Amino acid sequence: MKLYFSPASPFARKVLVVAHEAGMADRIEILGSKASPVATDMTIAASNPLGQVPSVLLPDGQPLHDSRVICEYLDSLAGAGLFPAGEARWPVLTLQSLADGILDAALLARYETALRPEPLRWKAWEDGQMRKIQRGLDQLDAEAGGFVDRVDIATIAIGCALGYLDFRFPHFDWRGGRDRLDAWYAGFAQRPSMQATQPKG
Amino acid sequence: MKLYFSPASPFARKVLVVAHEAGMADRIEILGSKASPVATDMTIAASNPLGQVPSVLLPDGQPLHDSRVICEYLDSLAGAGLFPAGEARWPVLTLQSLADGILDAALLARYETALRPEPLRWKAWEDGQMRKIQRGLDQLDAEAGGFVDRVDIATIAIGCALGYLDFRFPHFDWRGGRDRLDAWYAGFAQRPSMQATQPKG
Numbered sequence: 001m002k003l004y005f006s007p008a009s010p011f012a013r014k015v016l017v018v019a020h021e022a023g024m025a026d027r028i029e030i031l032g033s034k035a036s037p038v039a040t041d042m043t044i045a046a047s048n049p050l051g052q053v054p055s056v057l058l059p060d061g062q063p064l065h066d067s068r069v070i071c072e073y074l075d076s077l078a079g080a081g082l083f084p085a086g087e088a089r090w091p092v093l094t095l096q097s098l099a100d101g102i103l104d105a106a107l108l109a110r111y112e113t114a115l116r117p118e119p120l121r122w123k124a125w126e127d128g129q130m131r132k133i134q135r136g137l138d139q140l141d142a143e144a145g146g147f148v149d150r151v152d153i154a155t156i157a158i159g160c161a162l163g164y165l166d167f168r169f170p171h172f173d174w175r176g177g178r179d180r181l182d183a184w185y186a187g188f189a190q191r192p193s194m195q196a197t198q199p200k201g
Numbered sequence: 202m203k204l205y206f207s208p209a210s211p212f213a214r215k216v217l218v219v220a221h222e223a224g225m226a227d228r229i230e231i232l233g234s235k236a237s238p239v240a241t242d243m244t245i246a247a248s249n250p251l252g253q254v255p256s257v258l259l260p261d262g263q264p265l266h267d268s269r270v271i272c273e274y275l276d277s278l279a280g281a282g283l284f285p286a287g288e289a290r291w292p293v294l295t296l297q298s299l300a301d302g303i304l305d306a307a308l309l310a311r312y313e314t315a316l317r318p319e320p321l322r323w324k325a326w327e328d329g330q331m332r333k334i335q336r337g338l339d340q341l342d343a344e345a346g347g348f349v350d351r352v353d354i355a356t357i358a359i360g361c362a363l364g365y366l367d368f369r370f371p372h373f374d375w376r377g378g379r380d381r382l383d384a385w386y387a388g389f390a391q392r393p394s395m396q397a398t399q400p401k402g
Contacts, residue, residue, distance in 0.1 A: 038329040040336075049336035050302040062292065066302070068269070069294040091263065093270040101251040101267070111326075122321045125312075128239040135241075135250035 003070075004033045004044045004055040007200040010103050010164035011067040012054040017156050018071040020193035022078035037111060068096070071153055082153045092154045095143070099157035102136040103164060105129040110168050130172075133165075137174050137181065144180035147188075159188045167199040204271075205234045205245045205256040208401040211304050211365035212268040213255040218357050219272040221394035223281035238312060269297070272354055283354045293355045296344070300358035303337040304365060306330040311369050331373075334366075338375055338382065345381035348389070360389045368400040 005012045019025040033053050034041045040051045047063040048055040056064040056073075064070050075082045084092050109129040112121055140158060147155050162185050165174050175182040188194065206213045220226045234254050235242045241252045248264040249256040257265040257274075265271050276283040285293055310330040313322055341359060348356050363386045366375050376383040389395065 036329075038325045040329070040332060045336055049299065049340040050306075050333055051336070052302070064291055064295050066298045069291065069298055072294070073291055090265055090270065090274055093273070094265050097267045097270055098250065101253070105251075116323055116326065120321045120323045122317055124239045125317065128237075128241070131241060132251050135246055135252070139250040 001027060001059060001064075002029045002031050002057040004035075004041075004048075004053050004057075005030045006033050006035055006053045008167075009035070009053045010106075010160045010199070011100075013163070013197050013199060014067045014157055014160045015054045015056075015070045015074070016197045017160060017193045018074050018080075018082060018153070020196055021082060021151060021156065021191075022074050022080035024074050024078050025196075036115075038115065068100070071156075075153070082151070082156065084152065092152055095154035096157045098136055098139065099154065099161045102133050102161045103157075105132040105136075106161070106164055106168065109133070133174075137178060141178035141181040144178075144184045147184045151191075155188065156193075159185065159191075159194055163189065163194070163199060167201070202228060202260060202265075203230045203232050203258040205236075205242075205249075205254050205258075206231045207234050207236055207254045209368075210236070210254045211307075211361045211400070212301075214364070214398050214400060215268045215358055215361045216255045216257075216271045216275070217398045218361060218394045219275050219281075219283060219354070221397055222283060222352060222357065222392075223275050223279035225275050225279050226397075237316075239316065269301070272357075276354070283352070283357070285353065293353055296355035297358045299337055299340065300355065300362045303334050303362045304358075306333040306337075307362070307365055307369065310334070334375075338379060342379035342382040345379075345385045348385045352392075356389065357394075360386065360392075360395055364390065364395070364400060368402070 003015065016025070019028050033044055035044060035051060035053045044053065044055055045051040047057055048065045050065070052066065054065065054067050054070055056070050058064060064073055072083050083089065106129070109126050112126045112129070147158070162174065165172060204216065217226070220229055234245055236245060236252060236254045245254065245256055246252040248258055249266045251266070253267065255266065255268050255271055257271050259265060265274055273284050284290065307330070310327050313327045313330070348359070363375065366373060
């Protein structure tokens with residue numbers, strides 16, 4: 001299968017981390033892209049009208065998106081168990097949603113401060129996104145005792161979210177006052193799947 | 202279970218439509234909310250740090266979010282089959298992702314033009330969101346022949362997306378040149394689940 005990818009996209013990274021953890025990385029052909037919210041990459045848009053990464057094209061031409069769908073597809077194909085079944089499914093998917101929501105807020109804060117022309121920036125918008133991130137991180141820190149030795153779609157999404165904060169918000173001290181989350185991430189970030197997929201600007 | 206809800210939120214509507222279609226609507230206690238990207242509703246944030254609707258609190262206090270997770274949970278509880286298993290699952294989830302992406306773009310366009318102070322608005326941002334919506338609608342129109350008599354998480358998400366465009370973008374003629382999508386929606390919008398959940402400002 002073909003994956004439209006950007007090395008700076010945290011949602012694209014999620015897909016690659018899942019591919020590595022599920023032993024599927026060598027089944028994926030990576031295609032470069034120029035996705036941006038203000039300039040469409042029409043190569044992506046031909047199969048995904050949203051023009052976003054990550055997007056997959058299966059060998060028969062069928063498109064798959066977004067990251068949640070692609071990750072679950074890869075997990076299902078490999079039988080890797082990163083998406084639990086039964087009662088365990090819902091807290092794991094809710095935690096993925098929290099990590100994805102932190103990333104959505106981080107991307108909007110990044111667009112506000114790096115893409116939008118300076119005179120058009122709105123501090124209240126940026127502040128609203130950063131408060132979401134702060135509250136989300138507090139919640140993750142409170143739960144981090146349960147993350148140890150756990151590799152599933154929730155911990156992968158959390159790892160990608162924290163990696164994105166280090167990458168794009170180097171002066172934002174997400175570790176301050178969050179020792180449990182910091183300690184967990186220090187170990188998780190050493191996994192080969194995370195090392196092989198570090199973001200690049 | 203308790204549902205934090207806003208009658209203007211299209212993602213919250215998705216949850217209620219699923220609840221109606223799955224015969225679960227009477228199991229849900231609806232709680233009002235004041236979710237906004239620039240002013241946090243701390244009542245929601247107590248269980249969902251993102252402070253967004255829809256969010257659910259289960260009777261044991263366990264939180265569930267976001268709309269995709271809650272919809273799949275309700276479907277699973279009722280055995281309603283709105284989320285197919287097997288090979289049929291991936292195109293349905295990809296279509297849900299397209300409808301959700303249209304909604305994400307519509308919400309960002311709405312925040313840009315109705316929430317952000319006028320001197321800080323950026324036309325290129327609004328245009329980028331509207332182009333996503335236009336391309337997404339073209340794709341839905343091309344596929345609309347396959348939507349007829351189909352009630353699943355994809356057609357529900359599409360119905361909620363089109364309903365939101367009618368609600369918040371009344372001067373945006375999404376029907377123009379999209380006769381198949383228009384004809385399908387005219388019927389789908391008459392379902393009791395859609396009639397019972399019409400958006401309110």
